[in-house]
Amino acid sequence: MKPSDNELHAYADDHLDAESRRVVEAHLAQAPEDAARVAAYREQNAALHAAFDPVLDEPVPDRLRHISARRRAGPVAVAAGWLALGAVIGWLANALLTDRPHALMSFSRQAALAHAVYSPEVRHPVEVGAAEQEHLVNWLSKRVGAKLRAPVLTAEGYELVGGRLLPGESGAVAQFMYQDSKGKRLTLYVSRLAGRQRDTAFVFSQEDKVSVFYWIDGALGYALSGELPKADLLNIATTVYKQLNP
Amino acid sequence: MNPERIAEHIPRLRRYARALAGDAHAADDLVQDTVERAINKRHLWRPGSDLRAWLFAIMHNVFVNQLRSRQAHPEDALDEDALPAVAPTDGARLEIRDLQTALALLPPEQREVVLLVGLEQLTYAEASHALGIPIGTVMSRLFRGRERLRLLVTGAPAVPALKIVK
Numbered sequence: 001m002k003p004s005d006n007e008l009h010a011y012a013d014d015h016l017d018a019e020s021r022r023v024v025e026a027h028l029a030q031a032p033e034d035a036a037r038v039a040a041y042r043e044q045n046a047a048l049h050a051a052f053d054p055v056l057d058e059p060v061p062d063r064l065r066h067i068s069a070r071r072r073a074g075p076v077a078v079a080a081g082w083l084a085l086g087a088v089i090g091w092l093a094n095a096l097l098t099d100r101p102h103a104l105m106s107f108s109r110q111a112a113l114a115h116a117v118y119s120p121e122v123r124h125p126v127e128v129g130a131a132e133q134e135h136l137v138n139w140l141s142k143r144v145g146a147k148l149r150a151p152v153l154t155a156e157g158y159e160l161v162g163g164r165l166l167p168g169e170s171g172a173v174a175q176f177m178y179q180d181s182k183g184k185r186l187t188l189y190v191s192r193l194a195g196r197q198r199d200t201a202f203v204f205s206q207e208d209k210v211s212v213f214y215w216i217d218g219a220l221g222y223a224l225s226g227e228l229p230k231a232d233l234l235n236i237a238t239t240v241y242k243q244l245n246p
Numbered sequence: 247m248n249p250e251r252i253a254e255h256i257p258r259l260r261r262y263a264r265a266l267a268g269d270a271h272a273a274d275d276l277v278q279d280t281v282e283r284a285i286n287k288r289h290l291w292r293p294g295s296d297l298r299a300w301l302f303a304i305m306h307n308v309f310v311n312q313l314r315s316r317q318a319h320p321e322d323a324l325d326e327d328a329l330p331a332v333a334p335t336d337g338a339r340l341e342i343r344d345l346q347t348a349l350a351l352l353p354p355e356q357r358e359v360v361l362l363v364g365l366e367q368l369t370y371a372e373a374s375h376a377l378g379i380p381i382g383t384v385m386s387r388l389f390r391g392r393e394r395l396r397l398l399v400t401g402a403p404a405v406p407a408l409k410i411v412k
Contacts (some may be wrong), residue, residue: 006385009392013363039394041364047399048265048365051345056263061274064256067249067281154289157248180361182249 003027008034012041106169108214111189111223112207114166114175117228119185126177128161136163140174146220150176151243156236158186166190186226186233188240193221202237203232213237217244247297248287252281255301263359267307268350268372276312280305284392298337302362302376313354348398359384362393 003011003024010016011024027036032207117223118125128136135152141148143165158178166173166189171190193216205212211233214223224237247266259280280407284304331368344407349357370388374381385393 009385009388013367015349036276039398041392042400044360044392044395045364047345050359052261052265052365055264056257058260060256060260063252064260064274064278064281067278067285098374106257112320154247158249161247166264181251 001036002031008038009041012038012045017235040188052084080231083122083149084206104180107191107221108203108205108212108223109207110168110173111187111214112210112212114173114189115185115187115210115212115225118175119177121189125166125185129162130160132162133160140165140190141188143172144174144190145171146188147178148174148220149244151240153186153236153239157238160234162186182228184228186224186228189223191221192219202234202241202245204234215241247287247291247293249288251297252284252288252301253396255298256281258298259301259305262366263305265346265349265365266354266357276305276308279308279312283308296372299372299376301376302366302368306358306377309354309358325404347387348395351398352391352394356387356394358389360391360395363388386409 001023007016007020007024011021016024019041028038076170081203128139130136137148137150140163150163153159157180161177161179163174163176168191171192173189176188176190178186178188198216199218200216202213202215205214210225211228211230212223212225213233214221215237216222223232224240224242226233228237256277258274259277263280264270264275267273267276280301284301287304290343291297349361358377359373362368362376363370370374370381370384374384377384378386
């Protein structure tokens with residue numbers, strides 16, 4: 001049976017399985033015109049590679065290499081601004097830390113612990129996945145007792161995995177988990193604070209390998225944890241803060 | 247998605263764009279527009295799907311838009327410098343130039359299919375997805391593009407022309 005044009009092209013492009021290949025080859029053996037066509041198609045493919053594969057080895061021009069880097073200049077500049085602001089109101093955090101060192105330190109420690117426990121989890125990293133984001137946020141808001149939001153960290157390279165509910169010192173705590181394309185995870189730990197707290201700037205804490213930036217905003221305490229450099233974590237914490245305070 | 251994942255595809259996007267657009271400068275313009283658009287729209291990429299095919303789809307849209315704007319401004323349509331000048335003694339480069347000339351003479355929609363399949367080794371289904379056309383259309387553009395290219399490169403009729411029926 002004569003193969004179709006589709007099959008002749010698919011043969012030239014090596015898209016056929018062994019069985020179909022044998023059928024085409026049997027045909028080509030006694031159809032010189034088709035054999036010449038197929039040979040010409042293969043030569044075309046080879047000529048295209050010979051002509052254009054050298055482009056793969058050319059250095060990528062700066063203007064292309066810098067596109068993705070340029071996108072990252074924004075958050076860094078913004079973070080620098082927040083750092084300056086942090087310095088201005090840093091005394092607030094100091095005052096607060098001096099007044100209540102135990103409460104805040106233990107908050108960041110709990111966040112780091114929760115991060116260390118759940119972020120390596122492969123099968124059950126979260127209780128509710130990002131696919132049910134609306135349900136997740138409503139559920140956690142209800143249990144924590146405050147209107148929560150899951151920040152969008154796509155621009156920083158992280159996607160929401162989901163979240164879970166945890167016990168904290170002053171009741172239920174929400175943990176949102178994020179993951180980048182390499183599987184590196186961040187968690188945002190959100191707790192309603194007992195009593196009245198004053199807002200703070202970002203405070204950094206290192207708990208073993210886990211870096212934590214935490215802050216108080218209104219009635220809620222936030223802690224962003226991850227095993228990544230302080231400056232990178234600060235960028236992301238800045239984004240989180242800005243999204244929650246638009 | 248991390249923008250670095252897009253950056254990893256730049257060399258292959260440049261190869262395809264060079265063959266599609268003809269000259270290196272126009273090709274890198276095409277890649278730049280494609281990468282910028284991909285980074286801006288990266289939330290639209292479905293995790294788990296083929297990133298390269300998605301990038302080719304974006305490049306196709308950018309390319310089509312460029313063709314349209316060139317039709318609107320015909321003075322830009324022909325770039326005399328588009329093909330690099332080649333010393334006649336330089337056999338290898340002369341061949342490349344012939345191939346580039348022949349590619350440039352293909353209708354753009356056939357050139358895209360011939361290159362995605364022949365150079366970038368996309369399957370017919372992937373090419374159909376990247377170009378947003380049915381697979382039957384991919385095949386018919388591939389047939390016509392390859393036959394035309396064969397005619398242009400060899401100067402010989404692709405399919406033995408007419409059979410004389412006695």
